[in-house]
Amino acid sequence: xxxxxxxxxxxxxxxxxxxxxxxxxxxxxxxxxxxxxxxxxxxxxxxxxxxxxxxxxxxxxxxxxxxxxxxxxxxxxxxxxxxxxxxxxxxxxxxxxxxxxxxxxxxxxxxxxxxxxxxxxxxxxxxxxxxxxxxxxxxxxxxxxxxxxxxxxxxxxxxxxxxxxxxxxxxxxxxxxxxxxxxxx
Amino acid sequence: xxxxxxxxxxxxxxxxxxxxxxxxxxxxxxxxxxxxxxxxxxxxxxxxxxxxxxxxxxxxxxxxxxxxxxxxxxxxxxxxxxxxxxxxxxxxxxxxxxxxxxxxxxxxxxxxxxxxxxxxxxxxxxxxxxxxxxxxxxxxxxxxxxxxxxxxxxxxxxxxxxxxxxxxxxxxxxxxxxxxxxxxxxxxxxxxxxxxxxxxxxxxxxxxxxxxxxxxxxxx
Numbered sequence: 001x002x003x004x005x006x007x008x009x010x011x012x013x014x015x016x017x018x019x020x021x022x023x024x025x026x027x028x029x030x031x032x033x034x035x036x037x038x039x040x041x042x043x044x045x046x047x048x049x050x051x052x053x054x055x056x057x058x059x060x061x062x063x064x065x066x067x068x069x070x071x072x073x074x075x076x077x078x079x080x081x082x083x084x085x086x087x088x089x090x091x092x093x094x095x096x097x098x099x100x101x102x103x104x105x106x107x108x109x110x111x112x113x114x115x116x117x118x119x120x121x122x123x124x125x126x127x128x129x130x131x132x133x134x135x136x137x138x139x140x141x142x143x144x145x146x147x148x149x150x151x152x153x154x155x156x157x158x159x160x161x162x163x164x165x166x167x168x169x170x171x172x173x174x175x176x177x178x179x180x181x182x183x184x185x
Numbered sequence: 186x187x188x189x190x191x192x193x194x195x196x197x198x199x200x201x202x203x204x205x206x207x208x209x210x211x212x213x214x215x216x217x218x219x220x221x222x223x224x225x226x227x228x229x230x231x232x233x234x235x236x237x238x239x240x241x242x243x244x245x246x247x248x249x250x251x252x253x254x255x256x257x258x259x260x261x262x263x264x265x266x267x268x269x270x271x272x273x274x275x276x277x278x279x280x281x282x283x284x285x286x287x288x289x290x291x292x293x294x295x296x297x298x299x300x301x302x303x304x305x306x307x308x309x310x311x312x313x314x315x316x317x318x319x320x321x322x323x324x325x326x327x328x329x330x331x332x333x334x335x336x337x338x339x340x341x342x343x344x345x346x347x348x349x350x351x352x353x354x355x356x357x358x359x360x361x362x363x364x365x366x367x368x369x370x371x372x373x374x375x376x377x378x379x380x381x382x383x384x385x386x387x388x389x390x391x392x393x394x395x396x397x398x399x400x401x402x403x404x405x
Contacts (some may be wrong), residue, residue, distance in 0.1 A: 016288045020195055023356050053284035054189050061192075065359050079354045087191035091284050094190070098281055117274075124233045124278075131237075160390050163230065167396075170226030 005105040012097040019089055025078070028085040032092065039096050050095035054087050115177075126169060130162045186252070186337045186369060187279065187294055190287025192358040194348035197340060201292035208300060209273065215266035219398065227396055228263060232271045234387075235259055236278055238380070253380040254333065257326035260303035261310055261384070262391050263398045268307075272299035297336040305329035319385060326384045330377035331370065338362070338369040 003011065022028055036043045062080050069076030107114040134154075146154065220228055235255025255275065259268035273295045280286045286294050306329035313321035342362035345355040360368075391397055 013288065016190060017195070020191065020198075020289055023350065050284060057189055061359070064364070068360075076354075076359075079356075079359060083191065083355075083357065083359065087189055090190035090287060090289070094281065094284055094288070103281070117278075121278075122229075124236055126233075128237075156386055160386070163234065163387070163390065164394075166230040166233065167227050167394075170230050174226045 005102050006108065008097070008101045009103075009106040012093060012101065015093055016090055019086060019093070022086070023082065025081045025085055028082070028089055032085065032089050035089070035092050035096060039100075042099075046095050046099060047092060050091040051088060054091050058084055058087055122170075122173065126162075126166055130158070130165070134158045186254070186298065186334050186373065187276070187286035188290040188337060188341060189285070190280075190289050192344070193290055193293060193340065194344055194357045195289075196347050197343065198289045198292055201296055205292040205296050205300070208296075209270065212266045212270040215264075216270050219264065220267055224263075224398060228267065228271060231255075231259055231262060232274055235272060236275045238383070239275060239279065253376060253383065254298050254302060254330060255380075256298055256302040256333075257306035257329045257380070258384045258387055260306040260329075261322060261325070261388055262396060265300075265303040265307040267398070268303035269295070269299045272303065293340055294337075297340065298333045301336055302329045302333040305332045319389070322385050322388050323381045326381040327377045330373055330380060334369050334373035334377075335366070338365040341365045341369070 019028070019031070022031075036047065039046055062084060065076055065080055068074075103117065104114060107117065235258065238253040238255040238258075254272075256268055256272045259271050263271065273291070276286050276291055276294050276299065280288055280291060306325045309325035309328055310321045313324055339362065341358050342360065342365035344358035345361055348356045350356055358365075388397075
């Protein structure tokens with residue numbers, strides 16, 4: 001049975017709250033294994049995608065707490081295991097939701113939220129593309145790397161140019177949507 | 186300075202959600218009243234810009250990360266209510282697209298950065314702009330980031346006091362205020378100066394283009 005996208009989103013939101021109510025490492029470990037099992041093909045990529053954003057925060061926090069435990073002669077391993085597992089399970093749930101839930105369809109009942117999401121997502125792609133184009137253009141024109149001062153001034157100029165282009169682009173999209181009746185709700 | 190999911194307790198995020206929900210509702214009303222069709226594309230672009238600015242992250246020992254926020258810029262251009270709503274969307278996208286921050290941490294992050302950050306920037310700007318508008322932008326953004334960082338540090342440092350196992354060990358974030366306040370505030374002092382300078386550059390550009398929805402005193 002395949003769940004609808006709004007139902008998947010609701011299930012995800014319920015699951016993240018439920019996970020924060022679990023305070024034992026063993027159920028969290030079982031949950032982690034179950035998610036990996038149920039999530040199907042690409043599970044290792046999913047785990048890596050989930051772990052990447054939280055890895056450094058967890059490493060810094062855990063090493064600091066380990067050091068504190070060692071200095072004060074306290075047992076901290078159980079606490080660290082619980083916290084690390086919980087953070088990883090929540091990150092994995094989010095990565096899984098992002099892979100298997102289509103937010104456009106999940107937000108079908110909220111057209112304004114969906115419209116805003118579409119415009120913002122479009123602008124994000126534009127900014128990322130402009131940033132990449134700028135880096136490539138700079139590399140292809142310079143035989144030596146630019147100085148920090150040149151990078152600052154260059155980035156400021158291209159950033160403001162990108163802002164103008166982004167606003168112009170978004171206005172065109174909105175006008176096109178309005179002329180087709182997409183903003184009539 | 187996002188707090189990831191799993192580091193703050195339900196004792197913290199549920200009351201934060203109860204506080205944030207009516208504020209989001211009210212911000213939605215303000216948004217519908219203030220942002221016309223012609224300003225919506227600009228808002229979308231600036232929301233995307235705030236997303237890009239806050240996407241460059243540096244993990245900090247205090248259990249969070251350091252990065253520009255962009256909410257001061259949003260507040261000075263569109264006003265605090267719109268900035269709060271817009272920054273909530275940034276936080277939501279970051280949680281879902283990049284795994285930075287989180288769903289349970291969203292109300293706390295939104296209140297600390299989106300609400301308090303936006304209002305601090307806006308009110309300080311209103312207070313100082315009669316002196317000199319550009320100075321006001323710089324100081325307002327700088328202090329708004331420090332206020333947000335302080336709130337995040339206080340919320341994280343509160344966790345070992347309010348969410349403990351029967352044996353006294355912490356169930357969520359394990360460090361108290363003596364660690365979180367300096368570990369989060371000090372790096373944000375430098376981040377705040379950089380972001381204040383960047384916001385000033387963008388604000389000047391927005392003023393030249395007549396994009397300011399929250400005008401400077403004497404220019405309304």
